[in-house]
Amino acid sequence: MSKQTIALVTGANKGIGYEIAAGLGMTVGVGARDPRRGEEAAAKLRAAGVDAFFVPLDVTDDESVAAAAKVFEERFGRLDVLVNNAAIAGGWPDAPSTATPEGIRAVVETNVIGVVRVTNAMLPLLNRSARPRIVNLSSHVASLTLQSAQDLGGVSGTYSPSKTFLNAITVQYAKELENIKVNGACPGYVATDLNGFQGTDTPADGARIAIRLATLPDDGPTGGLFDHSGPVPW
Template sequence: MDASTITTALVTGANKGIGRAVAEGLAGRGMTVFIGARDPDLGAKAAASLRTAGHDARAVVLDVTDPASAGAAAREVASSAGRLDVLVNNAGVSGGALHPPDEADLDVVRRVFDTNLFGVIRVTNAMLPLLRESPAARIVNVSSGTASMTHMTDPGHYFRDLPGSAAYPASKAALNMLTIQYAKRLRAARILVNAAAPGACATDFTAEFTRATGRTITRTAEQGAAIAIRLATLDDDGPTGGFFDDDGPVPW
């Protein structure tokens, strides 16, 4: 089975930023794309914008922290499309300011993990019956280069000098391990599961990173979306259980 059989996708957190760019990229490849968004108005606006550009985009209300919302979204996709070929777990939060481990507000850290890790479990498990109906299902978990323990401890990498945080990078490192576990579990079903590192892009999401590091970000959301789109459209002989950026595998 090749990528031409992949026709239906759901992208979480798709009303703006990298998620919207992923949705637009998949729609541009002829897919029906469900725009997952917590805010129904923002989701509808994003879907309408893609339809204006000639794409088949449909808004679906989806709060990844709410099991009932994930279940309702799955029922909506099932009613509309009958199956799901691609799930891109893009929705994520930073938690705002950096969270040094010795000063971390555990309530905030829990909220970050609830979206970035537990939300992926909620949505993936809700969508799995639909993914199992696909002849070539793909799951892409949008991770972060900051999840790489190799980069974080490499004296030659600028991540080594970033302030320590108990929230965002830790949640994404956990997401990487979860990606491996789903890949192991779903290998027999021939569902490919991978993690993508989109790189820091000039979106609302990276404003805090810019303030904390003083680094100027010029990478666009479209550039960041490219690796997720590539992993979402892998042929059957593509990898599973991996962590990738534009240049290939990212060291764990």
Template sequence: MSDTKTALVTGANKGLGYEIAAGLGARGYRVAVGARDRARGEAAVKTLHAAGVDAFAVPLDVTSDRSVAEARHLLDRLDVLVNNAGISGETGPGWVQDPTTLDLDMVRGVVDTNVYGVIRVTNAMLPLLRSSPAPRIVNVSSSVGSLTWQSDPAVEVGPVMAAYSPTKSYLNAITVHYARQLAGTGILINAACPGLVATDFTGFQGRPPHEAAATPIRLATLPDDGPTGAFFNDAGVVPW
């Protein structure tokens, strides 16, 4: 087996996921570009190749057991998993998701991608990660999932997003439980808040994706004595 480490990034064909993939590739990782749309994944790989990154496309729909299982069989090694794929769900004016009028089918869809998808992919990839000398898992979260900040009137946390925000709270919580269960295995798992990122997800408001990728990349490349079960942004630990 090659000594080159392999990283899988879900939702990596564009935006933040693409920049995480590019950043890891620039650090010498072979990057598996997870993308729900095969053609878009292959297009992203072509662009990464032009930038000198060793990359290959992995068709991957995180909401599908079959797709995740098929993706697993395309990998012969995995050292880093970045669970980046996510959706916001439909919003009203001002990005608001009013809890008093939520469509439950929409909520189920957001939870399936943002939470169940992370669990589905992580559990499928764990056997490969356990064989890595330095396995790392990064769950891309958001400060809107911080209960501390959301409940503090003095903190500016943006609009009410009663479908999206709780999925990030759930993601933060499940990250802690993975860390507890995997303690002593060498697998470090943390949640990363990239901040408001200028992608189609946000209507291109926020900072450039390559800047927002810094914290996920740092957590993906932690030393063996690095933290686990924590939630970080660029400034440090985010309160839960």
């Protein structure tokens, strides 16, 4: 894809989201809730040669998301790539027996409903693209198959199920949106503030699979979950 391909990455002011924005090779909107951090990240990307600009974006807020869509409408008239990266962890480990409805709601609001909110707002713009792509950042801990077979870092009653929910939404979007390639990305155990920087991989490492899925050729897959090695079981 050319540098004139237009992308939006949510939660892109730091961590994996920042590295996705840095590596896409596109004109990229840096979605972030915090204006100072968003502007700083966009400026840092521009200094590194990326055609980046800050987009104020809180994925939990209808008005914020609508305003972000308007930015792309007025500036470009379309969107080619949407990377839904923004997420929160809640507590970890977080046993379901001690999880609270309030905590579950907060995580699902960002990790699932936020993805739906942003995706639906951007769909009219994506539908104007010749090669639209949607990438949803998932996790190996979202895989029911892997969770049932091995220890993936303890019991999670909130974050892990929220990403499993996201996987299910990803499949349904792929079934509905036959003109858009929609896939889930598992970045691996990346050192970010989501896990207290305990991960073994770098954010740049984690960004690679999202970048690959965002730049899939026309005969690439849709409706799948992937990591650096290939398909991940649901």
